Amino acid sequence: MPTPLSPYSGRWVALVRGKIVAQGATRDEAFNAARASRRKEVVEIIFMSPIMDLPLLKTVREALPADQPLYLVGGAVRDSLLGLPTHDLDFAVPSGALKLARSVANKLSGAFFPLDEQNDTARIILQREDGTRDSLDFAGFRGPDLESDLRGRDFTLNAMAMDVRTGQPIDPLGGARDLREKLLRACSETSFTEDPARILRAVRQAAAFGFTIQPETRQLMKTAVPLLPRVSPERQRDELFKMLEGPRPDASIRALELLGVLPVLLPELPALKGVEQSAP
Template sequence: MPASFALPSILEKVMTVLPPDEEIYLVGGAVRDLLTSRPSPDFDFAAPSNGISLARSVANSLRADFMPLDDKRDTGRVVIRNADGSFTYLDFAAYRGASLEEDLRDRDFTINALALNLKDMTVIDPMNGAGDIRAKIIRACSPDSMSHDPVRVLRGVRQAAAFGFTIDKSTREWMKSAAYKIENASIERIRDEIVKILGGPKAGASIRALDMLGALSHIMPELSKMKGVTQSPPHIHDVWTHTLAVLDQLDGLLSILGPGFDAETTSDLFMGLVSLKIGRYREQIAEHLAKPLNPTRPHRSLLFLAALYHDVCKPDTRSIDEAGRVRFFDHDVKGAEVVAERGRIFNLSNDEITRLKVIVRNHMRFHFFADRLENENQPPSRKAIYRFFRDSGGAGVDLILLALADARGIRGSDLTQETWAANLDIARILLENYWERPAEVVNPPRLLDGYDLMKELNIQPGKVVGRLLEAIRENQASGKINDRYQALEFVRRELSRMDGEP
């Protein structure tokens, strides 16, 4: 029976250049997305043979880029650059088996074992995938689906979260049985699925699911040691449960701060305060998160990965002081190295690894500001704000978002309105300076360079030049230096003081 749905314009365009005498089907997730009225970023096509030559022909007709993906599986890709700079990928492959039905039955989940006949718009559905879509169930195509490709365990968890579906009981058991085999999959495939999970909805729930299925310890084993590690008040959870709570809170926070969010729709007073205190920065936050450090991996995923690792070294640094209070000295410093190593294992870029390190290394600084504001009514000085953004670089906004999620994850329902208000006030102060007073506080214009100092004051090259230049910038941020003359006078006083030191 022909299906009735609106085809995306890109698909209609592709259909005009497909060879009319070829048997070509749209298959997989793109058909699922059509049935559920979801946008699809990519389109997979299947034909009895000649997948690569089909892709090359379509690419030539559309004046798009072509690349062979897999000679063994006769798969080629067409890359279309869209007007907004994004890309649409069209993959053409020969049947995986002897027929289209065999190809579909060999796929991961029934909701993806679908094909659309592009000539008569008939949906081919040998596994009742449409029924599972209506029932909102993730069901494996066969008992061997997971063991044949264990990365499907991650994909199933991701799609369950993305679509709000439930994983079928038998499928969960098959996932558990195949979990240990994930270690044998390529690290790039594992990384790409983890990135999608962390960049999608309900990242915390997805990580919980991977853990319960026994898969997480075979992907990121260093996380397991956080389980059961107790903490002193105000923490209400052990380290692992706290970490998962932070992921949940970060997800909710980004929803509240998302473009177009209506604050009137939330019944959560504490999240409503977020909108009240820092909601005016929604657009800037969205722009910040829209800037990836790698074109194939979203910024959001990197932030959630940092959140997942922010306390990873608490088990290694746990101690108890004389008063019986649990301490975790330098867990931020050591955690930065652990998350950097995970970034290297995942083959992330140097920029991404640096960002992860900076976030984990500096994630406690915001809390010092908030504690001082709440307990001493003392907001951070201009110099402290300057140093915060200097040390965090482009990660300053990420640190603020993580810190707010961390604050809620620490106290949970014990969080008082006063404590939360102090945290939000610090966030407002920092964001206000970052976006409204950048030249005054965050990144003052350079009044002098090293050559100026050496020429004007007869200073020899060395570390002292760098220290003096940084001291000038700190005093600019503090409002104590406003022009070149004041900068030179400051340096003269500093040199005189240094000469007088024993």
């Protein structure tokens, strides 16, 4: 069960003697708000994310070379702010992800798997004493820097990062704000033309989290529907099955119909609309 989402999750807060006295979307906002009422007091500014205390993340941090930059990205940051547990951590590094992952795997006695040597991507699997597994994925930046990497992702709620060493958040597209507003928004106007499978993923994640798809994003999805045949049948199938296994499969199917996806995804289905089920 998810824990209740703190009103301060994904926000900067100002502390005076351990008590929250102000908050803001940025460090400066929180600091200025606190100074307006507490001019003479010492103010401490921190970012509210519980994931920095995750034992698994601490383990990875301790296994890093001293000068190695590393950023937690994507779903783990999102789930932390939503109060959801995670056993899968995705990391981004400027370069050398394969070499770093192998080094971390050796220090943690984990199984190392090179996923894509050309794109500098690897996975570590850690086995716990109770038989459960943790998955750690390492990838080089998809672009010249971290911000370019984040801007190239699918939705703003998946385009947040955190410096593993300092806890500093990197959120160039306002993903934390969209989480608080329960809004699913594309990272760019080309999100769905670059990968039409994101149309299905948007419907699935909106249903899973109880979010509303931003109107502009919904229009981009409709426009990209004719491109869905470019997506392999296996990827289409996997997204559909995840929807059907999710908490609101009925809402997902209705959304697919409204978007005009069903004739492309399941061409046999429209002919069955309106057909009454015979008595048993």
